[in-house]
Amino acid sequence: MKLSARGIILGLVAVAVVVFIVTWAELVTGQIMIGFLQLPPVVLALLFVLALVNRAVARWANRWALSAHDLAVIHIMMVVAAMISSRGLMEKLIPTLVGQNYFADETNKWAQLYFPFIKKWLVPWDPAGGEKQWLAVRFFEGLRSWESLPWVQWLVPMLAWSINILAVFFAYLCIATILRKQWVENEKLSFPLAQLPLELIRTGEGSSFFRNRVFWIGFVLPLAIFAVNGLHNMFPTIPSLRLQFNMHEFLRERPWSAVSFFMAFLSPAAVGFFYLLPTDLLFSLWFFFILGKVQEVTFVQLGLEPESAPHCGVHLPVGAQATGAWFALAVYLILVSRPHLKRVWQAARAGRGVYDQGEIMSYRAAVWGLALSFLVIIAWTVTAGMSLWLAAFEFIVFLFVQAIIMARSTSEGGLLMTEGTFTPIDLVGAGIARNTLGGANLTVLAFMDGMWTRDLRGLLLTGFLDGQRVADGVGLVRRRLLLVFGLAVVAAMVFAGVLHLWLPYSKGGLNLYPYIYRSHNLQFVTENQAAMQGPVPTKLVYLAWVGLGMAVTAFLGWMRVRFYWFPLHPLGYALQSTWTILVFWCPIFLAGLCKAGTSRYGGMRAYQRARPFFLGLVFGEFLAAVFWTLVATVSDAPAPAFPWP
DSSP, rough: OOOOOHHHHHHHHHHHHHHHHHHHIIIISOOOOSSSSSHHHHHHHHHHHHHHHHHHHHOOOOOGGHHHHHHHHHHHHHHHHHHHHHHHHHHHHHHHHHHHHHHHHHTTTTTHGGGGOOGGGGGGSTTEEEEEEESHHHOOOOOOOOTOOOHHHHHHHHHHHHHHHHHHHHHHHHHHHHHHHIIISSSSSOOHHHHHHHHGGGGTTTTGGGOOOHHHHHHHHHHHHHHHHHHHHHHHHHHHHOOEEGGGGGGTOOOOGGGGOOEEEEOOHHHHHHTTTHHHHHHHHHHHHHHHHHHHHHHHHHTTOOOTTTTTTBHHHHHHHHHHHHHHHHHHHHHHHHHHHHHHHHHHHHHHOOOOSSSSOOOOHHHHHHHHHHHHHHHHHHHHHHHHHHHHHHHHIIIIIHHHHHHHHHHHTTTTTOOOOOOOOHHHHHHGGGGGOOHHHHHHHHHHHHIIIIITTHHHHHHHHHHHHHHHHHHHOOHHHHHHHHHHHHHHHHHHHHHHHHHHHOOGGSOOOHHHHTTTTGHHHHHHHHHSOOOOOOHHHHHHHHHHHHHHHHHHHHHHOOTOOOOOOHHHHHHSSSSSHHHHHHHHHHHHHHHHHHHHHHHHHHHHHHHHHHHOOOOOHHOOOOOOHHHHHHOOOOOOSOOOO
């Protein structure tokens, strides 16, 4: 079926709306991270409202109502917009390009250490012009009333970075094309993040979704909770409902007090969503999280001083094991996909065939497009100053380990958030003294790690995979999605780029969300500083724990293949140390209890009857997030904190 002009136009309007809401909520409000989840709350909430309105329109003037295809297109474009305007791109890119210059001073000596290795086209300021240049100062402190935004100075670096960004995004699209048939048709993954949007999109086709009273009970519950907390912010005499607990308040004695980050976030939406996941995966996710804490306690009890893992909030042995699990899972996915990948390669060489019919692009285009985009990424990174071998290692690990395992965690596990436990340089630095890499490599790594290999939330690869699944659910021809994805990416980059430049220059970046403007954008500049100034020791013990994690993952995978009843899923072991599980372990545990209880005492019938209630929890909390974002935008009233940081 052809795409309708109405669906595309409304999709572009929705892109602009989503970009504004996400940017304002996350940067100005700073309490509602409404766009960085892999099923962004803003998208699901707006789709919910759109479906309600469309249902009403269909009753009075059916010819004006949107078709399921139109709703699917609008949903897909909104997902892309949310990811690009949040952690998927703009919240990383723009602050990273100016942070070094503004925060450089005589104490950190960044001007002497980094500036000589920064290409002039890489940043909007002059690397030879010293620290705290006007462009950077006004970005973080705001323009004076008589000053104008320096659009021209930003044009060259934004265009230059667009080459790298579009190459990465096209690589995502090629990977999504190559993986789709294996994951959807051969392995029959459930793609949980596509199921809720499909429920809404199908409401005009006889679905009783909105007529279920149990659904509305679940819907009202989170609305009431966040209404109370929102009113508490406006009127402090109204008591608030606590939704997060620091478990260290209850674990005050050693060795329990020595465990790493341990918070319980009570999110009704997370409980509702995880209720839909397979029981064995739910059990594995919280079991391995708790097992990690037990390991930490054991190490402390044995007298070992706890040391944090490089890029996850746990102790080093636990985080390194999870890192090893990622690599083992990546190898496993390749091995089980060998028959499919062989046929993909044959189709790519032949140029035409029946095996790739119906895909978003031909396998020839996907395979050679992936190769070309990878070469463009490497050439761009080498031109920026990085060594060829290091650039290749950086992006092989990012694209074919980190991105694919995160996509698997959403396609199979339905996790709402993607995040890793390591960066490629962690592995390099464990075996090779990081200072031997040289100043040029460490400088470009500070940009690349900040942009791509850390804080993986908003990973567009999952949007491309879930978008294809949504299209399948409404009978939309996948080949049409190439235009949909392309328009959404370009429009979102333009809208978000303009807004993410205007906002800090208007309000001052220092007055906006601190993590974006004073933390993540400086993280790798700060980390690489020690290596720029002198020798840094290797950490071979890290690699030893990585090897153990690979071995344990291989064992878990073998057990699941050998014994169908084996309850532990290797994906749960791999994700145990990610920020995703650190945030959602408690809702996962509660959802597991609810699902086990309904299934045990009422069977599948009880599970199905309870399902609308848990769906209502999801929609109610996400709609509350959008409502309080709009209230904060209009009135400057403080928004309540939502429990998905």
